[in-house]
Amino acid sequence: MSLHLRLPLLLVALTACTIPGAVPAPEAELPARPATVYRGATVMTAAGPTLESADVLVVGSEIAGVGSDLDVPEGAVVVDAKGRWITPGLIDVHSHMGVYSVPGVRAHADGNEATSPFRPEVRAAESFWPQDPALRRAVAGGITTIHVLPGSANLVGGQGVTMRLVPALSASAMRFEAAPVTMKMACGENPKRVYGTRRKTAPSTRMGEVAMLRQRLENASHYSPEKDKPIDYGKQAMRKVVDGEILIQNHCYRADEMLLRLELFSEFGITPRAFHHAIEAYKIRDDLVEAGVGAAVWVDWWGAKMEMLDAVPENAALLDEAGVRVALHSDSPYDIQRMNQQAAKALAAGKRAGLRVDRERAIRWITANPAWLLGIEERTGTLEPGRDADLVIWSADPFSVYARAEVVVIQGQRVYDRDHPELFPPSDFDLGIGAQP
Template structure:
C-alpha cells in the first residue's frame, strides 16, 4: 500500500469538520475481518540460513611484520591488532592490550586471507570417485533450481588443504559448467563444521552459475538436443529469461495490488527472478571475448547484471568493455590451450586487465591449484613485468582478497586488513610470492585455525600424509 501524504492531510481535515457537526459513528467501509496477509516474495528464498558461529578467539597482536593490507597498501615493520573476531588497528606502533597474544613477525609477511571465487570443493570432493561427483546436474541445459550447498560435503579434505597450504579463508562453491544455467552457488568460510550451513558465510548473497561456449553445446548437442551451437546457447538462455521475466511480473503485480491468490511457486524461476531483482549475483563461465560481449548484450536485454566472467582467457581483449559495465574478470595465470575456446590465452592477462582498470582476480577451479593461488599470482606478476607492466607486490594482493570479496558481495566485511573487518588473516613465513613460502598461521574471525608449529592445529584426515617425525614409519 502506498501512503499518500496529500490525501492523508485532506482526510484529517474532513474528519475534524464532521466531528463538529455530527456524532461519531463507525465508518461504513470498516471491516470486522482484517485482510489475510500476502504470501512473501519467494526470492532469494534463503530456506536454509547460515548457522555459522565463529570459533573462540583471543586478542592477538602481530608485530614487526611486512603487511599487505589487501587494498594495495604496504607497511614495512608494521603491526596488526585483532580482537573479538575483528581487525582493531593497523599501523607501526600498537600497544598490546592486557592478556593479548603477541607474535613477533620479523622477516615474515601478514596479509588478508586468500579468497577463491571459483571452487568446487565439497561438490567434487576427494577422493575423486563417481559416487562423490555432485557438481553438475547435467540432465537439462538449464537447472536454476539446484543449489550447490545441497551437495557440499564438509568433510572434504580439500578444505583443510586449502587452509593450511594456501591460506584460503573464504571460497565460493559453484555448480559445474555442463549447463547454460547451472544453479545457485554458495559462499563459505573455510572452517571446520559438520554441515554446509555451519560453513556458510553469514549474509553473503547467493551467486548464480551460468556457462558459455563449448561445454553446454557439447554436452547437450551430443544428446541430439538443443543447444548444439553457440547460437543455440543464446537462444535457450533468452527463452528462459523470457519465462523468468513473466514470472517476476506476476509476483510484482500481486505484491502491488494484493488481490487474489499468490502466483504458483517455481524453484527455477525463484532463482532467476532473484537475479532480475539484483539479489543474486551472476558468475558466468566464459572464455572468448566475443561471447562475453554477447552475454553483456543479453543481460541488457533482460535487465540483469553480470558480476563476473570466470576463466576469462580472452578478457584482456575487452578490458575496457568490462570496466565500462562494472564486470570483474576472474582468470588463471597460465591455463590455456586445452580446448579451442581457450586457445588465445596469454600469461599477461591479469596484468593487462589491471592496467586497464578492470576489476580482476585469480581463481583456482581446481582442488590442487587452490593450495597455491599466491604462486599463481606471482607468475602473473612476472609475466606482466616482462611485458613492461610494473605492478607492485602489495597491489597484486588485491587479486587474491579484495577483488574476490567485491565479486562475492562481501567486501564490506572481509578481503582487507581494515579496522572493523573480519580478522581473516594469514602470517606467511616469508615473501608470499616465493615458491618457498608457506602459511605459518591462519586465523578466521580472529580464531587460530592453523599453526604450522602446533600439531594440534594442523589438518588431520584419512587422506593426509603424516608430518616429518610423526609415527614410526622407517
C-alpha cells in the same frame, strides 16, 4: 564501528574483569573480547602500501588496527611475527571442492546437475561434502574463503555458495553469512558438448545457448512469486537474477561471447557480477570497465579447448591496468593450495611484458578483488580496521615459491597452524586412510 570507539571500551572491560566484585561501568557491559597483536611483520594490507615492521591488532573477530604505535588493549596476546609476512586471508572465487571431492570417484560427482541445461533451483551448498580432504590442504595454502560453484555443463548450473574454510560438519556451518547468493551460468563449448554432442538435445550450438537463455530470462521477468503458486523455485531464483538480487557468475572464455552475454543481459537490464575463466577478457577490457563487470582468470591455464587457445599470462595484469576488478581463481584443488604463487606468476608476467603492475596490485588479485566479485568486500579481503580478522602469517615473502602459510586466522580464530595440526584436523575420510597427520 570504528576502532577508536571500541578500544577504550575494551580496556575498561578487561580492567573490570580483573577486579572481583567490582561494579562494571555501564559501557563495560559489552563482553570482553580476546585481543591478539601480531608484532613486527611485513604487512601487505591489500589496501595500500606494504608496511615494514608493522603490527596487526585483532580484537574479537575483527581487525582493530594495522601499523605501528597501535593502541593495544591490556592483556592482549602478543605474537612475535618478526621476519614473517602477513596478508589478508586468500579468497578463491572458483572452487568445486566439496562438490567434486577427492578421491574423484563416481560417488563424488556432485557438481553438475546435468539433467537439463537449466537448473537454477539447485544449490552447491546442498551437494557440498564438508569431509573433502582437499579443504584442509587449501587452508594450509592460506585460503580463508571459497566460493563453491556448480559445474559448467548447464547454461544455468545452479546457485553458488560462499564459505569460510573452517572445520565443520555441514555446509551451513561454513557459510559466509553476509555473502549474497550467486548463480552459475555457462556459455561456449561445455553446454553444447554435454547436451548437443553427447545427448543430441538442445543446445547444440552457441546460438542455441543464447536463444535458450534469452527465453528463460524473459519467462523469469514475468514470474511472480506472490501470484504463481506453488512456488517454482527455479523460476523464483531466475526472477531474483533478473531483479539483480542474485549475482551472476558467468563461465565464459571468448571475447565475442562475453560481449554477446553483455548484450543479452542488457536486454533485461542486468549486469553479471563477473566472467569466470575469461581467457580473452584482455581483448575487451575497456568494455568490461564500462559495464562494471569483474573477471576471474587463471594465470597459465590454456589450450585444453579451442576457446582456451588465446590465453595470455598477462591477462590479469592487462585487466588490472585498465581498471577491471580482476581476481585469480583456481578451479582446482591443487592450484587453490598455491594462490599466492599464482599471483606472483601473474605479476612476473606483467613485469616481463613491461606493464604497470606492482606487488600492491597483485596481492589484491587474490584478496580484495575476489571479495568484491562475491559481494563481501565490506567484510573481508583487506587488512583494515573493521574488517573480519581473516589473515595469513607466511614464513617468508608470499610471492616466493619457498614461502609457506604458518598460521591462518579466520574471524580472529586460529584455524590452521603448521605447528599445531590438530587445529584443523584431517577430514574423517583421511583418518586411517590418508597419509598426512
